[in-house]
Each structure stands twice: as structure tokens, then as C-alpha cells.
Amino acid sequence: MKQQLQNILHQVTKQAKDVKSLQDIEKLRVKFLGKKGELTGVLRGMGALSKEERPIIGKLANEVRESIETLIKQANEKLLSIEKNIQFKKEKLDVTMPGKTYEIGKKHPLTLVIEEVENVFLGLGYQIAEGPEIELVHYNFEALNIHEGHPARDEQDTFYIQPDVLLRTQTSPVQIRVMENTQPPIKIICPGRVYRSDAVDATHSPVFHQIEGLVVDKGITMGDLRGTLEVFAKSMFGENTNIRFRPHHFPFTEPSAEVDVSCWNCNGEGCKVCKGEGWVEILGAGMVHPKVLRNCGIDPEIYSGFAFGLGVERTAMGRFGIDDLRLLYENDVRFLQQF
Ligand code: PHE
Numbered sequence: 001m002k003q004q005l006q007n008i009l010h011q012v013t014k015q016a017k018d019v020k021s022l023q024d025i026e027k028l029r030v031k032f033l034g035k036k037g038e039l040t041g042v043l044r045g046m047g048a049l050s051k052e053e054r055p056i057i058g059k060l061a062n063e064v065r066e067s068i069e070t071l072i073k074q075a076n077e078k079l080l081s082i083e084k085n086i087q088f089k090k091e092k093l094d095v096t097m098p099g100k101t102y103e104i105g106k107k108h109p110l111t112l113v114i115e116e117v118e119n120v121f122l123g124l125g126y127q128i129a130e131g132p133e134i135e136l137v138h139y140n141f142e143a144l145n146i147h148e149g150h151p152a153r154d155e156q157d158t159f160y161i162q163p164d165v166l167l168r169t170q171t172s173p174v175q176i177r178v179m180e181n182t183q184p185p186i187k188i189i190c191p192g193r194v195y196r197s198d199a200v201d202a203t204h205s206p207v208f209h210q211i212e213g214l215v216v217d218k219g220i221t222m223g224d225l226r227g228t229l230e231v232f233a234k235s236m237f238g239e240n241t242n243i244r245f246r247p248h249h250f251p252f253t254e255p256s257a258e259v260d261v262s263c264w265n266c267n268g269e270g271c272k273v274c275k276g277e278g279w280v281e282i283l284g285a286g287m288v289h290p291k292v293l294r295n296c297g298i299d300p301e302i303y304s305g306f307a308f309g310l311g312v313e314r315t316a317m318g319r320f321g322i323d324d325l326r327l328l329y330e331n332d333v334r335f336l337q338q339f
Helices: 002-018 022-033 038-048 053-090 109-123 151-155 173-181 222-237 290-295 312-320 325-329
Strands: 134-136 160-162 165-167 186-195 207-217 243-250 253-262 279-288 304-311
Touching: 002 022, 002 038, 002 053, 022 038, 022 053, 038 053, 109 186, 109 207, 109 222, 109 312, 173 186, 173 207, 173 290, 207 222, 207 312, 222 243, 222 253, 222 279, 222 304, 222 312, 243 279, 253 304, 279 290, 279 312, 304 312, 312 325
Parallel strands: none
Antiparallel strands: 134 165, 160 165, 186 207, 207 304, 243 253, 253 279, 279 304
16 A cells, blocks of 8 residues: 555656646646545555554555645646746837837828918908809809800819809809808808819919908908908018009909019018019909899998908918929828928
């Protein structure tokens, strides 16, 4: 029996070295210490021993059991620590590694200019209006006094979706939409995308942006237009900026003007930006034509108004010193990051 016990201990010692998993250890425990285990089997045979032998073998059996328990415990600990190490290696976090940088986008220069203009006019008490880019010929031309066969329709050729539906060539149709629905006083600006059948070059794009302005009230004069545009030009291009009106013709304003600002680059002395002129044209403007007011149900005997249309691309190019309009649409981050 002594031999048997020693044999059991020997086996456990050997097998405990080979365990590969916690299941292996549990199997080992059941095999030797379980109810039907080998040690238990030997102990069951103790009844057959003599009085003298029993305490000796009993003591030995207890020692063997303790040894087995210790072996199993050690194997268990060893396995757990190996597993923990593997886990640690897997989850190792090197806090000295360079972090991931997330590039944060920036506002497009056109958006910046639109927001800047909006802010100036919001400060002057204007509201922001919107109109559809797919527009009726009626609003884009007819109601603006540009009738079939008018040369302005040639200059502003565009994509026709149906004979009476087109991609708007200007933001001026929003003037009509607003005036049809609102009685004066009206003070709005309307930024938006417009379309013309123009070939792409450094100063032209078939898709571009305008900001329309419209004020209608009693007693509005050209002096109000001039004062408003002066405030706008100074806040946009700096306190020293001057503006000048050149006579022009738009079918929906009378009188009409093209408006220049003194060159932001050379302060009017003449440089590359203003092509030696000292002035840069940025918008068209005028007093709303009485016929247009009447078309919208506003009595020109009581009310008068002014309107203007600003080229956003042109303003952005001036504001940021961009010399080719195409850069604004190429989405090259090296360019866009600069603003
Ligand atoms: N819509 C005109 C254009 O695109 C500009 C303009 C707007 C002129 C408002 C006068 C008044 O050329």
C-alpha cells in the first residue's frame, strides 16, 4: 500500500508538469482526488490493514493527499500566470507611441466670405432669404423685366430643364419671390449658387455664387444704397476702403450702377490685382425699377427700393489674394488649409 501511495504521488508529480490548461488540471484532480479517484481507492482498502499499519499508512496517505493538493495548486498558479502574461502581451499599451491625429476640416473660403457678408448685413438689420436654384423663367427673367429676345438672355444663357424652367443665372429672382410674398418694409440678403453657360477659366465658372441684397420701404434713395455699400465695403476690405459708382444698365433697376471698391492691395495706387486701375469691380446695383415693384404688387408711388448683387468668388479672390478662380473648386487641401 505504501508502494501504491508513493506510486500515485510519483504519477501526479510527473503529470502535473505536463498540464496545458485549467481543464487538464481539473481532470488530474478528479483522476486522483475525486470520489472514484485513485487515492480514494487506496484509502478505501485501509480497512484491511492491521492495527499497527493503519496509523502509519493513514499518515502517509494524508501526506500524499496534501502533496497532491499542493502540486495541483502550483500547476494551477503557474498556468494562470502564463495566461496572464499572454494577456498582458496582447493588451500591451505603449504610451510613448505617437498618437493618431485627426485632421479637423476648415471652412471653405467661399463659405467664409458668405458668412462674413451675412454678418455685416445681419448687423444692419437684414434678414436672410433663400430661393430655388431650379427656377422658373418667369422669376429669373420675365418678372425682372428681361423679356424674350432681350440681349441679357443671351449673356445669361443657362441650362434649360424645360422651356420655362432653368438653372437660375442670378440670385435676383429671389427679389421677386420675396416682394410677391411680403409687403414693405423689406430688408433681405440672399446668398446662393447660380449657373451660366460660361467656359471655365481663371475668372469664370459655369457655377458660381452671388449675394443679392434688397431693401424696399418708403423714401429709400440712392443715397441709402451708397451709404449701405460703403459700410459693407469698409467692414469687408478695411476702414480706408472707398467705393465708386459707374453708370450701367440692368433691366430691373433704374438707375443702375456697377460698383467698384478701391483696391485692397494697393489702396488705389494701381497694382497687379486691380490691373493698374486702383479700383476693383465687385457688384451690380441700382434702384428697383418701378415696373418690377408693380409686377410684385407694390405701389411705386408709395415705395421705392434698392438692390445689389455681389459676386462671391470675386470677393473671395480679392479678400484672400487668390489669383485663379479654379482653385476654389479643385478641393486641394493644400490650398484650402490656408484659410
Ligand atoms: N443680377 C445682376 C447680375 O447678375 C446683378 C444685380 C443685382 C444688379 C441686383 C442690380 C441689382 O449681373
